Amino acid sequence: MVVEFTKMHGLGNDFMVVDNVTQNVFFSQEKIKQLSDRNFGIGFDQLLVVEPPYAPEEDFHYRIYNADGSEVEQCGNGARCFARFVKTKGLTNKHKIAVTTKAGKMMLYLEKDGQVTVNMGKPNFAPDAVPIKAQKQEKTYIIRNDDSTYFCGAVSMGNPHCMILVDDVDNYDVTGVGALLESHERFPARVNVGFMQIINSSTVKLRVFERGVGETLACGSGACAAVAIGQIQGKLDKEVKVTLPGGDLVIKWPGPDHSLKMTGPAQFVYDGKIHL
Numbered sequence: 353m354v355v356e357f358t359k360m361h362g363l364g365n366d367f368m369v370v371d372n373v374t375q376n377v378f379f380s381q382e383k384i385k386q387l388s389d390r391n392f393g394i395g396f397d398q399l400l401v402v403e404p405p406y407a408p409e410e411d412f413h414y415r416i417y418n419a420d421g422s423e424v425e426q427c428g429n430g431a432r433c434f435a436r437f438v439k440t441k442g443l444t445n446k447h448k449i450a451v452t453t454k455a456g457k458m459m460l461y462l463e464k465d466g467q468v469t470v471n472m473g474k475p476n477f478a479p480d481a482v483p484i485k486a487q488k489q490e491k492t493y494i495i496r497n498d499d500s501t502y503f504c505g506a507v508s509m510g511n512p513h514c515m516i517l518v519d520d521v522d523n524y525d526v527t528g529v530g531a532l533l534e535s536h537e538r539f540p541a542r543v544n545v546g547f548m549q550i551i552n553s554s555t556v557k558l559r560v561f562e563r564g565v566g567e568t569l570a571c572g573s574g575a576c577a578a579v580a581i582g583q584i585q586g587k588l589d590k591e592v593k594v595t596l597p598g599g600d601l602v603i604k605w606p607g608p609d610h611s612l613k614m615t616g617p618a619q620f621v622y623d624g625k626i627h628l
């Protein structure tokens with residue numbers, strides 16, 4: 353069968369986007385792995401599949417798959433690309449779009465300047481929600497591995513995140529430590545591992561080793577997690593610029609009991625067709 357898809361990216365975090373409102377495509381885990389391959393496939397960090405809504409008050413449902421074929425709950429950069437995709441492809445004429453993912457409901461806003469704002473909901477710090485099973489000292493968890501000890505914050509943004517504060521993120525071993533913690537036994541659902549350098553209370557630099565992918569150029573939910581954790585630890589303001597290797601996001605969180613909002617770009621790369 354011939355499948356139409358669109359290649360998009362949010363700050364270099366790249367996606368294969370498939371409209372399953374007008375098409376009916378099933379992707380096996382093996383097929384996703386093969387398509388995500390940058391040499392033998394299309395190449396992407398995540399596959400996003402647009403589906404009809406599950407309830408009348410929603411506009412769409414969308415599924416998110418990592419490059420390793422695992423289906424996940426949340427993708428911040430993906431949500432922005434999703435919003436531009438459904439509007440540009442004429443699947444909706446709304447500027448405020450209600451979607452559900454495996455993580456629940458989300459509201460997306462197409463801004464006049466082309467940026468997209470995502471209401472990511474409330475960060476959930478409960479250990480069972482992340483999930484994390486580790487000893488805690490005030491607001492920091494302690495993860496031991498052989499001779500190394502890591503201190504991290506942890507939060508669910510719908511998907512699991514842990515965050516390590518570092519002095520020099522450009523020269524940190526993100527791949528080594530990221531791979532180790534992503535699959536560490538203390539994180540039963542695996543975890544996205546963020547490395548945050550605080551420049552000042554309204555600016556941070558962040559690199560993320562994503563669950564099921566490896567280091568990406570940007571992770572939207574990771575940027576939200578960084579700000580939520582930094583703020584709960586009393587280190588960050590209510591509005592923060594997060595600089596990732598692929599560019600900047602603005603994250604606003606008024607504090608606990610409030611939803612967190614992320615604003616950033618979403619770009620089209622090309623439309624394609626593939627025989628599956």
Ligand SMILES: N[C@@H](CCC[C@H](N)C(=O)O)C(=O)O
Nearest residue numbers: 427428429511563571572573
């Ligand atoms: N790139 C994403 C996150 C995608 C999912 C993540 N790898 C997971 O397994 O939870 C983002 O922009 O949030």
